[in-house]
Amino acid sequence: MDTGSRVTREAASSSRRDFLRLTAATxxxxxxxxxxxxxxxTQVRHAPTTDAPFAPNAFLRIDRAGKVTFVMPVVEMGQxxxxxxxxxIAEELEVDVDKVVIEHSPPDDKLYVNPLxxxxxxxxxxxxxxxxxPLRRAGAxxxxxxxxxxAQRWKVDPSGCRAQDGAVVHAATGxxxxxxxxxxxxxxxxxxxxxxxxxxNQFKLIGTPHHRLDVRGKVDGSxxxxxxxxxxxxKFAVVAASxxxxxxxIAVDEAxxxxxxxxxxxxxxxxxxxxxxxxxxxxxxxxxxxxxxxxAGPHATTSMTDIVAQLVAAAERxxxxxxxxxxxxxxxxxxxxxxxAAYEQPFLAHAAMEPMNCTVHMTGEACDIWVGTQVxxxxxxxxxxxxxxxxxxxxxxxxxxGGGFGRRLEFDGTLRAVQIAQQxxxxxxxxxxxxxxxxxxLYRPYYYDxxxxxxxxxxxxxxxxxxxxxxxxxxxxxxxxxxDGIDPDAVEASVNxxxxxxxxxxxxxxxxxxxxxxxxxxxVGVTRGTFAVESFVDELAANARQDPLAYRLALLxxxxxxxxxxxxxAERSGWxxxxxxGQGRGIALxxxxxxxxxQVVQVGVDKDxxxxxxxxxxxxxCGVQVNPDTIRAQMESGIxxxxxxxxxxxxxxxxxxxxQTNFGDYRVMRIHEAPLIDVVLVQSVEAPGGxxxxxxxxxxxxxxxxxxxxxxxxxxKLPVKDQAKSVA
Amino acid sequence: xxTLEVNxxxxxxxxxxDMPLLWTLRDVLAMTGTKFGCGxxxxxxxxxxxxxxxxxxxxxxxxxxxxxxxxxxxxxxxTPVGKRVQAAWSALDVPQCGYCQSGQIMSATALLSAxxxxxxxxxxxxxxxxxxxxxxxxxxxxxxxxxxxxxxAGA
Numbered sequence: 001m002d003t004g005s006r007v008t009r010e011a012a013s014s015s016r017r018d019f020l021r022l023t024a025a026t027x028x029x030x031x032x033x034x035x036x037x038x039x040x041x042t043q044v045r046h047a048p049t050t051d052a053p054f055a056p057n058a059f060l061r062i063d064r065a066g067k068v069t070f071v072m073p074v075v076e077m078g079q080x081x082x083x084x085x086x087x088x089i090a091e092e093l094e095v096d097v098d099k100v101v102i103e104h105s106p107p108d109d110k111l112y113v114n115p116l117x118x119x120x121x122x123x124x125x126x127x128x129x130x131x132x133x134p135l136r137r138a139g140a141x142x143x144x145x146x147x148x149x150x151a152q153r154w155k156v157d158p159s160g161c162r163a164q165d166g167a168v169v170h171a172a173t174g175x176x177x178x179x180x181x182x183x184x185x186x187x188x189x190x191x192x193x194x195x196x197x198x199x200x201n202q203f204k205l206i207g208t209p210h211h212r213l214d215v216r217g218k219v220d221g222s223x224x225x226x227x228x229x230x231x232x233x234x235k236f237a238v239v240a241a242s243x244x245x246x247x248x249x250i251a252v253d254e255a256x257x258x259x260x261x262x263x264x265x266x267x268x269x270x271x272x273x274x275x276x277x278x279x280x281x282x283x284x285x286x287x288x289x290x291x292x293x294x295x296a297g298p299h300a301t302t303s304m305t306d307i308v309a310q311l312v313a314a315a316e317r318x319x320x321x322x323x324x325x326x327x328x329x330x331x332x333x334x335x336x337x338x339x340x341a342a343y344e345q346p347f348l349a350h351a352a353m354e355p356m357n358c359t360v361h362m363t364g365e366a367c368d369i370w371v372g373t374q375v376x377x378x379x380x381x382x383x384x385x386x387x388x389x390x391x392x393x394x395x396x397x398x399x400x401x402g403g404g405f406g407r408r409l410e411f412d413g414t415l416r417a418v419q420i421a422q423q424x425x426x427x428x429x430x431x432x433x434x435x436x437x438x439x440x441x442l443y444r445p446y447y448y449d450x451x452x453x454x455x456x457x458x459x460x461x462x463x464x465x466x467x468x469x470x471x472x473x474x475x476x477x478x479x480x481x482x483x484d485g486i487d488p489d490a491v492e493a494s495v496n497x498x499x500x501x502x503x504x505x506x507x508x509x510x511x512x513x514x515x516x517x518x519x520x521x522x523x524v525g526v527t528r529g530t531f532a533v534e535s536f537v538d539e540l541a542a543n544a545r546q547d548p549l550a551y552r553l554a555l556l557x558x559x560x561x562x563x564x565x566x567x568x569x570a571e572r573s574g575w576x577x578x579x580x581x582g583q584g585r586g587i588a589l590x591x592x593x594x595x596x597x598x599q600v601v602q603v604g605v606d607k608d609x610x611x612x613x614x615x616x617x618x619x620x621x622c623g624v625q626v627n628p629d630t631i632r633a634q635m636e637s638g639i640x641x642x643x644x645x646x647x648x649x650x651x652x653x654x655x656x657x658x659x660q661t662n663f664g665d666y667r668v669m670r671i672h673e674a675p676l677i678d679v680v681l682v683q684s685v686e687a688p689g690g691x692x693x694x695x696x697x698x699x700x701x702x703x704x705x706x707x708x709x710x711x712x713x714x715x716x717k718l719p720v721k722d723q724a725k726s727v728a
Numbered sequence: 729x730x731t732l733e734v735n736x737x738x739x740x741x742x743x744x745x746d747m748p749l750l751w752t753l754r755d756v757l758a759m760t761g762t763k764f765g766c767g768x769x770x771x772x773x774x775x776x777x778x779x780x781x782x783x784x785x786x787x788x789x790x791x792x793x794x795x796x797x798x799x800x801x802x803x804x805x806x807t808p809v810g811k812r813v814q815a816a817w818s819a820l821d822v823p824q825c826g827y828c829q830s831g832q833i834m835s836a837t838a839l840l841s842a843x844x845x846x847x848x849x850x851x852x853x854x855x856x857x858x859x860x861x862x863x864x865x866x867x868x869x870x871x872x873x874x875x876x877x878x879x880x881a882g883a
Contacts, residue, residue, distance in 0.1 A: 078825030078862045211821055218826030219814040220762020221801035225827060228760035236755060260742065279755035281747045351826040353765055353773055353861050400761070402827030403861050629821060637824055640863025662771040663859060668874040672852035674865035
C-alpha cells in the first residue's frame with residue numbers, strides 16, 4: 001500500500017506543482033462552498049480524475065451564520081485525523097478550530113480521492129502527507145475571497161484588512177465583518193489561481209499541541225460507531241461463516257433456531273448462515289441452537305507445518321529482483337566471512353475492539369449502509385457489483401471506526417451484510433461475534449525472510465542479500481500497483497533499507513498459503529521489512545562484537561536524519577550504562593511512510609522466560625509536525641500495538657481452521673504489561689511524514705534485540721512467547 | 729414486563745431473564761454507549777456498574793440487576809467521581825478510536841470510588857480486564873492519577 005520514500009518524493013513533487021483547482025459555489029440555502037481537486041497518482045484503478053479536474057475533492061462550507069463545516073476526506077479511527085486535518089484548514093482560514101463542524105464524507109473515489117493511493121482511502125499513514133498542502137490552500141483561498149468581499153464593501157484596499165477568528169477586520173478603522181455576512185458575495189467571485197500560504201514561522205495552530213476534537217463523545221458514550229447505528233425497525237443478525245477456509249454450508253436446523261423466542265428468520269448463504277432476531281441475544285441463541293453442519297472444503301487438512309514448509313521451499317526458487325547493486329552473491333562468496341539468518345513472522349489478526357459489523361437496508365430501489373470503513377468508495381463499488389445497483393442507489397453512511405489497523409480497508413464484512421440483507425425485510429444489523437471476527441479476519445501474511453551478508457575481517461558487512469517470501473496482498477487488492485513483477489509492499493523497508501553497502505541484492509518470491517486470504521496490518525510492508533533488516537543488522541553487530549548503535553551509525557554516514565533519531569533515542573535511554581543481569585536494551589531504526597523513527601526498548605526477562613518491556617524511548621522525525629500531541633499518541637499507540645504482537649500475537653491454522661477464538665487465546669497487551677513510553681519529537685522542516693504505523697514497525701525488532709541483550713537468545717521467529725526461557 | 733433502573737430512571741422492559749444486560753441496554757433500550765467487545769467478559773468494553781460495582785454486562789443476566797441501580801457511561805458523568813474521570817480523560821486526550829473507553833471510564837470510576845488514592849498496583853488490578861487495542865494505557869494510568877489528585881486526595 002505504501003511505497004515509502006518513493007511516495008514521499010511524489011508527494012513533495014506534487015505539492016510543488018500547482019495542481020489545486022478550486023471551485024466556488026453558492027450553497028443550498030446560501031453560503032459559500034469550496035471544493036477542490038488534487039491529483040490522483042498515476043496508477044489509478046478507478047478514478048479518471050484527470051478528466052475531471054474541477055470535481056471537488058473535500059469540502060469546506062461556510063454558511064450565513066458563519067458556521068464552518070469540513071467534510072472529511074479521511075476517516076477517524078483513533079489516529080487523531082479529525083483534529084489534525086481541521087487544524088490545517090483552520091490555520092489558513094483563521095477560524096477557531098474548536099468551532100468547526102466535522103462531517104464524514106460520503107463514498108466517492110473521485111471527489112474524495114486520497115492523492116497518494118488513488119482512491120478514497122484512509123490508510124498507509126497518508127492522511128497528512130496527502131493533504132498538508134491542498135487543505136491549507138483551501139483554507140487560504142477561502143480567506144482571500146472573504147477578505148476581498150469585505151474590502152469591496154468597505155471600499156478599502158484588501159491589504160489593509162486581515163482575517164481573524166472567523167471575521168475580516170479593517171486594521172485602520174477596526175471595522176469587522178463576520179464570515180457569515182460575506183459568504184454569499186464570496187461565492188460569486190472567481191476563485192484566485194494563486195494564494196500565498198503562511199510561512200511556518202507564521203503558524204499559530206500547526207505545530208502546537210491541540211486537544212482532540214472528538215474526545216467529548218468518546219468519554220460520555222455518545223460517539224457513534226458503525227455498531228451503534230439504530231435505524232427504525234432494525235433487526236439484529238448474528239452470522240457464522242464456514243469455520244474452515246473454503247468450506248460450505250450443508251445443513252442448519254432452522255426449526256430449532258426459530259424456536260428461540262425473538263428469532264425471526266434464518267438466512268442461508270453458500271458459505272455462511274445468519275440468524276436474525278429482535279435483538280442480538282435472540283440471534284445468538286438461535287445460532288447456537290441451529291446445529292449448523294459444514295462441508296470442510298478443499299483446505300480441510302491445511303496446517304501450519306505445511307504452510308511454513310511451503311514458504312521455506314519457496315525460498316529456494318529464484319525471486320523477482322527488486323534491487324541489484326553490484327554483485328552481492330560474488331562479494332559474499334569472496335568475503336572474509338559471512339553471516340546468514342532466516343526470520344519468520346506469523347499470521348496476525350487485527351482484533352480491533354469494535355467487532356466487524358454492518359447495518360444494511362435493502363429496498364427495491366436502494367441499498368442503505370451504515371458502517372465504519374477506511375474505503376467508502378471501494379466498498380460502494382463492490383456493493384454495486386454484488387447488487388447491480390447504481391452508485392446513487394448505494395448510500396453509505398460512514399461512522400467512527402472502533403479501530404482500523406488495516407481491517408477496515410476490506411469490505412468483506414459489508415458484502416456479507418448485504419448478502420444477508422437481501423433476504424431480510426427492513427434494516428438489519430449484522431454482527432460478528434469476537435470469535436467470528438478473529439476466525440474470519442483477513443490476516444497479516446506469514447513471512448519468511450532469509451538474509452546473508454559478506455563480512456570484512458573486522459566483521460563489518462560489505463555485501464547484503466535479502467530474499468523475501470510470502471503472500472502478496474497487493475496482487476489481490478490492487479494488482480495495478482505491481483510493477484515489473486515486484487509487489488512494492490512485499491519488498492518495502494528491504495529494497496530501500498538504509499544501510500550503505502556497495503553490493504546489495506533484494507528479491508522476493510510470492511507464495512500464498514492455501515485458502516488463507518491476507519491483508520493489510522498496521523505498518524504493512526514496513527513492519528515486515530523492519531523486523532528482518534533490524535534483526536539482521538543487530539546480529540551483524542553482535543557477530544562483530546560491536547555496539548549495536550555504533551555498528552548502525554557506521555553504516556549510515558549518508559543519512560543524517562536516521563543518525564539523529566538513533567542518537568537521540570539512545571541518549572535518552574541511557575544507552576551503554578550497565579544494567580542488572582536479566583535486563584537489556586535493544587535498538588531499532590525504522591524509515592517508513594516518510595518518517596524516521598528510532599526506538600530503544602529496555603526489557604527484563606525473568607526466570608520463567610517472561611519478557612517484560614519496562615521502558616521504551618522513541619525519537620521521531622516525521623518532518624513538519626501538525627499536532628505534536630497526536631504524534632506522541634500515535635507513537636504510544638504504535639508501540640503498544642507492536643509489542644502486543646511481538647510478544648504474543650499469532651494466528652495458527654490447524655485442519656483448515658484458525659485455532660484462536662477470543663482474547664483468551666489471542667492474547668493482546670493489557671495495562672499491567674504496558675511499558676513506560678518516552679517520545680522525543682525532532683524538530684524538522686521536511687515534508688510531513690506518516691505517524692500511524694511506523695511506531696509499530698520499529699518496536700518489534702527493538703524488543704527482540706533487547707531480549708538478545710538481556711539473555712543472549714536471538715528471537716528469529718515471532719512471537720517471542722517463551723523463547724527466552726531456556727537461557728534466563 | 730419487568731422494571732430495570734438505569735441511571736436513576738425506571739425502565740419497563742420485556743426481555744428474557746437470562747438475557748445479558750449488554751444486549752438489554754444496546755438493543756432494547758438503545759443505549760449504545762456500552763460496547764460489545766468479546767461476549768465473554770475478557771475485554772471490559774461492556775463494563776457498567778450495578779450498585780456501584782464494576783460489572784461485565786456481556787456475561788451478566790439482566791435478572792442480576794433487578795431491584796438494583798444500574799449505571800452506564802451515559803449516566804456516570806452525574807456522579808462526582810465519574811465527572812472527574814471524564815474530565816481527566818478529556819484533559820489528557822486519552823481516547824483514540826474510543827471504542828473501549830466507555831468501559832475504561834466505568835472501571836476507573838469504580839476504582840476511584842473504592843480507592844481514592846490508588847497505587848500503580850491498584851490501577852493494574854482494576855484496569856487489567858479492560859483491553860485497549862489503540863494502546864492508550866500510558867494515558868489511562870496518568871488520567872486516573874490526575875482524577876485522583878482532583879479529589880484532593882493526592883496521587
